[in-house]
Amino acid sequence: MTSLPAPLGLLAELTHRCPLGCPYCSNPLTLDDRTDELDAATWARVFGEAAAMGVLQVHLSGGEPASRRDLLEIAAAAHDAGLYTNLITSAVGLDATRLGRLKQAGLDHVQLSMQDVDADSADRIAGYRGAHARKLAFAKSVTDLGLALTINAVIHRANIGRVAAMVETAASLGAGRVEIAHTQYYGWALRNRDALMPTRAQVDRAMQEMEGIRARYHGRLVIDMVVPDYYARRPKPCMGGWARRSLNVTPSGRVLPCHAAESIPGLEFWSVRDHALPEIWCDSPAFRAFRGTDWMQEPCRSCELREIDFGGCRCQAMALVGDPAATDPACELSPHHARIQALAEHDASQPTMVYAYRGRAVADSAAG
Amino acid sequence: MPDPLPERPRLAPGVRLHFDKTREAWVLLGPERVIEAEGPAPEILRRCDGTRTVDQVIDELAALYTADRTEIAGDVTDMLAELVTRRMVV
Numbered sequence: 001m002t003s004l005p006a007p008l009g010l011l012a013e014l015t016h017r018c019p020l021g022c023p024y025c026s027n028p029l030t031l032d033d034r035t036d037e038l039d040a041a042t043w044a045r046v047f048g049e050a051a052a053m054g055v056l057q058v059h060l061s062g063g064e065p066a067s068r069r070d071l072l073e074i075a076a077a078a079h080d081a082g083l084y085t086n087l088i089t090s091a092v093g094l095d096a097t098r099l100g101r102l103k104q105a106g107l108d109h110v111q112l113s114m115q116d117v118d119a120d121s122a123d124r125i126a127g128y129r130g131a132h133a134r135k136l137a138f139a140k141s142v143t144d145l146g147l148a149l150t151i152n153a154v155i156h157r158a159n160i161g162r163v164a165a166m167v168e169t170a171a172s173l174g175a176g177r178v179e180i181a182h183t184q185y186y187g188w189a190l191r192n193r194d195a196l197m198p199t200r201a202q203v204d205r206a207m208q209e210m211e212g213i214r215a216r217y218h219g220r221l222v223i224d225m226v227v228p229d230y231y232a233r234r235p236k237p238c239m240g241g242w243a244r245r246s247l248n249v250t251p252s253g254r255v256l257p258c259h260a261a262e263s264i265p266g267l268e269f270w271s272v273r274d275h276a277l278p279e280i281w282c283d284s285p286a287f288r289a290f291r292g293t294d295w296m297q298e299p300c301r302s303c304e305l306r307e308i309d310f311g312g313c314r315c316q317a318m319a320l321v322g323d324p325a326a327t328d329p330a331c332e333l334s335p336h337h338a339r340i341q342a343l344a345e346h347d348a349s350q351p352t353m354v355y356a357y358r359g360r361a362v363a364d365s366a367a368g
Numbered sequence: 369m370p371d372p373l374p375e376r377p378r379l380a381p382g383v384r385l386h387f388d389k390t391r392e393a394w395v396l397l398g399p400e401r402v403i404e405a406e407g408p409a410p411e412i413l414r415r416c417d418g419t420r421t422v423d424q425v426i427d428e429l430a431a432l433y434t435a436d437r438t439e440i441a442g443d444v445t446d447m448l449a450e451l452v453t454r455r456m457v458v
């Protein structure tokens with residue numbers, strides 16, 4: 001065993017099934033099938049291995065984790081392993097009774113997605129009528145039970161003008177934390193980029209608005225932001241560095257350094273069905289591929305920020321430059337930086353906001 | 369301006385103190401947060417249970433470390449003020 005630092009977080013994608021159809025979904029185009037999902041006993045083993053190797057927090061995610069009938073058993077196993085247990089949910093498929101049982105099983109925190117503040121718009125984005133009303137009721141159940149609540153709002157062209165109202169709504173629902181997450185273009189979201197991308201002027205206005213919001217809610221609400229990196233000058237330190245702080249287990253058990261890593265061709269992923277988690281963390285080829293800084297090319301290689309932003313996002317370099325070892329083009333030092341800006345401006349100028357929803361014909365979605 | 373301290377501080381919902389066996393350190397765990405609780409921090413946080421006042425926490429810490437109360441008071445209030453701003457203590 002080397003002196004490799006242990007990961008802090010594990011994203012457990014319990015299922016890819018989801019009742020919603022959000023066009024910004026960053027899950028892959030091809031989803032894991034229900035019949036391939038890990039069973040609860042295997043998840044319990046994975047949580048035990050994770051805790052023993054130093055993981056502190058587990059995020060039960062998906063898809064919609066509540067689509068698993070055995071969610072309670074899985075959450076209890078996470079808690080029993082000693083992990084801080086966070087449920088990431090759309091609220092659809094969960095009610096106060098089931099939530100109460102999850103709390104009893106040791107759930108620490110709930111992160112609820114919200115698509116917009118206006119119900120019609122929110123339901124249209126989610127592709128699910130009545131979702132917004134359910135979310136409001138569910139948020140109340142969370143705080144009534146004394147559970148900690150985060151509201152996560154993914155931001156894009158249809159809702160970017162209502163960032164302040166989203167934070168206000170979150171505060172009024174009793175959330176202690178809000179994530180204002182500008183859409184990251186991976187998986188299904190990349191496919192909808194031309195319908196999701198805001199203009200630079202919209203982004204500038206939203207960022208400016210955030211400063212005022214932060215001041216207004218200082219000490220009352222923790223506000224975290226995922227930046228709109230197509231318009232950025234420096235790349236995000238994606239995942240805090242590849243294979244450095246966290247790991248991701250897919251519904252069928254493949255272990256990824258990040259959510260979108262399977263979009264990089266040629267990487268070899270190991271499964272929890274075949275290997276123990278510490279072994280995967282240390283030795284699996286996908287984790288070793290971009291760990292540290294040895295893989296870097298110029299301009300990253302000699303950049304003084306190389307251990308601050310780790311060259312940005314490998315998946316984005318792959319998607320936009322065709323080379324996963326290239327500098328993320330979100331960085332202004334990338335020779336391809338002008339191209340990412342041109343892509344953003346091109347997509348933002350498209351008049352259409354007709355989304356492609358998973359598993360539905362585009363014509364259906366246009367009708368709302 | 370620092371936020372006023374709660375009269376009887378407690379950990380915010382979703383926040384708990386945890387001993388990290390791998391790193392042999394106390395940590396405060398919260399939503400998307402891991403904060404190392406160094407030095408006297410675990411002793412302070414253990415007493416933030418919503419029943420003790422800030423003064424009581426300071427008295428107990430001063431007794432525990434047989435240290436100067438004024439100095440302890442500064443440490444405790446500084447730490448709590450920071451954690452209140454970060455919504456880890458309410």
